[in-house]
Amino acid sequence: MASTTRQFRRRVADLQLGNYLPFYSRLSEEQRFAYKLLAPGLAMMCIIHFLPIIWGTLISFMGVDSTYARQWHNAPFVGLENYLYVLDPRTVIGGRFWFSIRQTVIFAVGSLVVTYVLGLTAALVLNQKFKGRFVARTLLLLPWVAPVVVTLLIWRMMFQQQSGIINNILLSIGIIDEPIYWLIGDNTIWTLVLTHSWTQFPLVMIMLYAGLQGIPQQLYEAASIDGASRWQKFRYVTFPQLKPVSAVVVLLVMLWTMINFTAPYVLLGAQPPRAGQVGILYIYEFAFSNFQFGRGAAMSVILFIIAMTMAMVYYKYLFDDDFTEDSQ
């Protein structure tokens, strides 16, 4: 009975899928099972990731504003007008958009430098043998584990101009004579870099630490026999060996910082100063306070293209550099 059912099922499967989906019928049973397992995940990704990207791009070519918010499909097709408008540095919007792109680059590169230096230092320290290094590793990971909204607000409190502890300490040590405005004016972007780096450096640390653990011990022994000093070992063994991991870290930190919304949104509060308006924050303010969805979408597409281009150029540079061969 069971075998008849199975035969029947197979026949049905052959009939339907064999005729309509020749590709699917050629798959082994194992491969079909794999597709079935992946199907829910892929379906969800299509709905939330891929369709909205296509749709968002579509909107960027349409004049969707407050009039059309409830019936976007009736909005007129305007071609490249949105793009030309937001990219024109002579208009107010265009000028501010270009400025926000500049701030985004400062934010990404600045955060990358600070997190990488901090993360590498911490990873190297943890790689030394000392008592309690497991505890130290746990403690150093806490800034990254604590809810980032909370930690950003702590920094916001500490950066207050009048009562903040940071100005207070700097004043009492004598580094500054006047309280600094951290959260208003041109300093804001650096405040953002410092705070974001604090929340992200543990991730860089733990990735580089894992990379350090993977370096074969023989290389250090060989270097010792050649009489290499500590610095030389770092310069000629550790650093080159870390290159593949560093490459991944650099790419991830750059991209994730460029598209990070939480840090500027929470740290800078309800009225973000101009200098702290990185790309994504500016688009958000612009699109949702004026209901200019078409132009907002055009800016988002541009931001996406910039991030993707940077990632691809970097990726290409990596493979031209052949870092994989060096490390083997």
Add this chain to the structure above:
Amino acid sequence: MIPEELQLSSATKDRLFGLLVKGVLGTLLLYALFPIYWMVISSFRTRTEITAADPQLLPVELGQIPAIVQDPALLLEILHYENYITMWARFPVLDYFINSLIIATTTTVFALVVGCLGGYAFSKYRFPGKGGVGGALLGTQMIPGILILLPMYLLFIWIQDTIGFPMTNTYHGIIFVYTTFTVPVAIWMLRGFFDTIPDSVEEAARVDGCSRIQALVRIILPMAAPGIAATGMFVFLVAFNEVLFASILASGDVTPFAIGIQSFETQTTAYWGEMMAASTVATAPILLLFVLFQKPIVEGLTEGSVKQ
């Protein structure tokens, strides 16, 4: 050159290097932990103490310590625990917490179910298009959220207007968005954990008469439990911390903690004490869970980046 007698012997060099390592470690620990310490301290202070021109670094004055040791009850007078009591009445903190728990927990459950299936398929089977799907999974992590938020907002409004099914400011709307957002990460992390389980386990289960899905549910999933827990914690944190979608799609009755906590700073006054008290309440369990389950979490995070 440095004269012979002034050159450091290698033992001295080692000792100096050891000191340097300790110094750097101490500085890093101070840097990493001070803000967390400051949150806890500030949560026990009154508004006047917090906004004072010269804030005290320590919660108590050094001269008071002998008295406190003799009479611990004195601590309750010096530390102002009022923030922990007044915050519930002044702000709907409890609602924020409950909303966040509902949203983040449901998201975690859904993302883990979908992620386990996908991650397992990815780890154990070869199929056409595997590389492409893998690339797409990672690619989703590079998309600026705002590019998705704009059409999503229009879609939600359109569904509400045409079908009459509420989408904005509902639990199911935001949970749906978060689940899909975290599924790619969950698949990717879980794949790494399933990789560590030998293929022979599934084969043995199949020989014993399990179907493929039974083998997965009854044998493999229990074996991967630590990895699933780690992924779950990661997904929970992502959902708990999200503000971009929440600020537009989840206000009103479903406002989560991440958005609600910002309302402690109003146009005129900043209730830092209460804010830090609520923050401490939110942070403590998460830090505790991390300290307990950190091994699989840390492994899951580093897996993908180092293995390439």
